[in-house]
Amino acid sequence: MAAIELDGLERRYGERVALAGVSARLEAGKTLAVLGGNGAGKTTLLRVLAGLLRPHGGAVRVLDADLPAERWKLPGKVGYLGHDPLLYRDLTGRENLRYHARLHGVRLERVDVVLDQVGMERRADDPVRELSRGMVQRIAVARAVLHEPPLLLLDEPRANLDPAAAELLEPLIGRASGRTRVLVSHDVAGALAEADVVLRLKRGRPVEADGELYA
Amino acid sequence: MLRAAATILRKDLLLELRTKEAVPAMTLFTITVYVLFHFGLDRNALDGDLASGVLWVTLLLAAVIGVTRLFAAEREQGGIDALLLAPVDRTALFLAKASALFLFLVAVELVAVPAYDLLLLGPGLGGTLPELLVILLLANLGIAAVGALVAALAAETRTRELIVPLLLLPLLLPLLISCAQATEPLMRTDQGPEDLGRWLGLLTLYDVVFVLVSVAVFDFLLED
Numbered sequence: 001m002a003a004i005e006l007d008g009l010e011r012r013y014g015e016r017v018a019l020a021g022v023s024a025r026l027e028a029g030k031t032l033a034v035l036g037g038n039g040a041g042k043t044t045l046l047r048v049l050a051g052l053l054r055p056h057g058g059a060v061r062v063l064d065a066d067l068p069a070e071r072w073k074l075p076g077k078v079g080y081l082g083h084d085p086l087l088y089r090d091l092t093g094r095e096n097l098r099y100h101a102r103l104h105g106v107r108l109e110r111v112d113v114v115l116d117q118v119g120m121e122r123r124a125d126d127p128v129r130e131l132s133r134g135m136v137q138r139i140a141v142a143r144a145v146l147h148e149p150p151l152l153l154l155d156e157p158r159a160n161l162d163p164a165a166a167e168l169l170e171p172l173i174g175r176a177s178g179r180t181r182v183l184v185s186h187d188v189a190g191a192l193a194e195a196d197v198v199l200r201l202k203r204g205r206p207v208e209a210d211g212e213l214y215a
Numbered sequence: 216m217l218r219a220a221a222t223i224l225r226k227d228l229l230l231e232l233r234t235k236e237a238v239p240a241m242t243l244f245t246i247t248v249y250v251l252f253h254f255g256l257d258r259n260a261l262d263g264d265l266a267s268g269v270l271w272v273t274l275l276l277a278a279v280i281g282v283t284r285l286f287a288a289e290r291e292q293g294g295i296d297a298l299l300l301a302p303v304d305r306t307a308l309f310l311a312k313a314s315a316l317f318l319f320l321v322a323v324e325l326v327a328v329p330a331y332d333l334l335l336l337g338p339g340l341g342g343t344l345p346e347l348l349v350i351l352l353l354a355n356l357g358i359a360a361v362g363a364l365v366a367a368l369a370a371e372t373r374t375r376e377l378i379v380p381l382l383l384l385p386l387l388l389p390l391l392i393s394c395a396q397a398t399e400p401l402m403r404t405d406q407g408p409e410d411l412g413r414w415l416g417l418l419t420l421y422d423v424v425f426v427l428v429s430v431a432v433f434d435f436l437l438e439d
Contacts, residue, residue: 052296054438076302086293088226090233102222103301127233143297 003028003063003151003180004049010057011044011204018044019204022058026197028150031181033195035188041204042184043082046153049182050080063151076104079149081157081173085140089129093120093139096128097146104147114142119168133160138169145172152177155184216310219303223311228318230288237284238322241277245327248273249334261335266402267395270331271354274324275387278358281319283379285312285366295370295437309363309433313426316366317359324351336402343401346411350397353418357390357425364429367436386425393417 002025009022019041026032034042047053049062051074060066065073080086087096097111115121118138128136137160144152157173158166170176175194185191192198200207231237252261252269261269289295298308328351332340340347365383369375397414 050300052299075300078300080296080300082293082296084293084296086297088230088288088292088294090230090288091226095229099222099226100297100301103219103298103303105302 001028002026002061003030004032004182005061006058007060008058009045009048009055009060011041011048011053012056017204019048019201022199022201022204022206024197024199026180026182028180029178030196031175031183031194032197032199033191034182034184034199034201035191036201036207039203040201042201043155044204045199045201046080046082046155046182046184049151050078050153051075052080076147077149077151079144079147079152079179081140081144081153082155085128085136086143087128087136087139090127092125092127093131093135093142094124096139097124097142100143100146106147110146114146114172117168117172118142119165134162134165137161138165141169141173145177150179152179152181154181156186157183158185158187216304216307219301219307220310220314223298223308224314227288227311227315231315231319236287237281238319240284241280241319241323242326244280245273245277245323246330248276249327249331253334261402263403264395264399266336267398269335270328270398270402271391271394273331274320274327274354275358275384275391277323277327278316278320278362278387279380279383281316281323282362282366282383283369283376285316285363286370290370299437305434305437306430308437309367309429312366313359313363313429316362317355320355320358324355340401346401347398349415350394350418353415353422354390354394356422357418358387360422360425360429361386361390364425364433364436367433390418390421393421 004024004026006022006024009019010017011019022045024032034045036042044053048055048060048067051062051067051071054068062074063077065071087093091099094111094115097114098108101108101111112121115124118141120135120138120142123131123135128139131139141157152173154173161169173181183191183194328347362383365379365386368382369378372378393414397411397418400411
């Protein structure tokens with residue numbers, strides 16, 4: 001069963017075309033790697049798939065929800081890890097996660113479980129603004145998987161992580177998680193190694209496998 | 216929905232307790248304006264319509280500060296995205312934001328009204344305090360409903376510091392008229408409520424209309 005189906009997706013910001021003619025199909029439990037240089041439209045694509053941005057053309061189907069008409073079906077089913085950690089800097093990591101747990105209707109005991117999984121139990125009661133970038137990223141990962149979503153949308157998920165932390169998070173956001181994943185990364189070799197399907201973008205448009213992405 | 220609203224409200228109050236961004240600024244602004252009026256009018260005491268006007272215009276201008284800061288954490292730290300990704304009715308966000316603004320206004324008035332009495336009021340509030348409290352609570356309800364709506368509208372704009380007062384103050388004009396008219400008799404030396412019921416009725420009607428309008432349109436304001 002396809003978890004994601006894109007057919008001719010278009011998205012604009014005013015007159016500027018951010019995505020055009022983007023098509024892809026991803027089966028449940030598989031990984032889609034999205035590759036491309038700066039301004040290729042990778043983050044826009046993730047935000048469209050998350051239901052945060054409205055597609056302006058083409059057909060977009062995510063977890064049986066036709067977007068944008070059935071956007072209401074998506075909340076709670078997507079784990080989104082973007083450039084912004086979506087954490088309040090003046091709350092502690094634990095307070096942030098408890099807040100998200102309540103919003104998602106998740107039992108508060110799960111907060112301690114994910115804090116332990118991301119190795120942040122010891123610093124969980126420090127305000128987020130006092131944590132290093134790597135630690136913030138770990139809390140953000142905990143937030144993204146807290147409600148055990150079937151679909152993970154990951155924008156450079158290993159940014160700011162040291163090798164040990166990256167390995168620690170593997171069962172949560174890596175292939176081992178068993179979840180459907182859309183992975184945006186500048187680490188082309190790493191992303192290709194993880195991917196079942198690859199989407200190459202350049203200035204918002206798909207590029208063939210042998211095409212130049214970064215020129 | 217109420218549970219989600221309570222969760223968001225609790226987070227907003229906790230953030231305000233930690234950062235102390237809105238309420239202290241609103242309170243300090245209010246006291247400063249009363250001090251300025253005290254010296255600017257070169258009068259030790261005001262009464263009647265002037266007293267009522269000074270009280271309400273100052274409180275509404277202080278509310279602008281609160282409204283401008285109402286979505287600050289959401290805007291600056293991605294809170295809107297987090298809420299849109301959660302299975303939460305957007306009306307819960309409106310309820311939480313309006314409740315937070317209501318509580319901020321109450322906190323400001325706990326300091327500002329006694330300060331106003333001390334700095335500017337001739338007759339003193341004395342026996343008219345219960346009536347004034349009713350007017351304040353109804354006014355806060357209306358300001359909170361309209362304020363949450365305007366704050367959401369301005370949240371994603373770059374010129375929100377301009378948009379908030381430009382939208383908020385005209386929308387609050389009927390509320391200002393009702394509050395000032397209802398309060399004026401309470402601040403005369405020959406104190407006595409005149410037409411208080413009529414103005415309170417108008418305030419209640421304003422509150423009901425704007426709460427309903429805000430709930431109806433709030434969803435659309437958060438759309439991409």
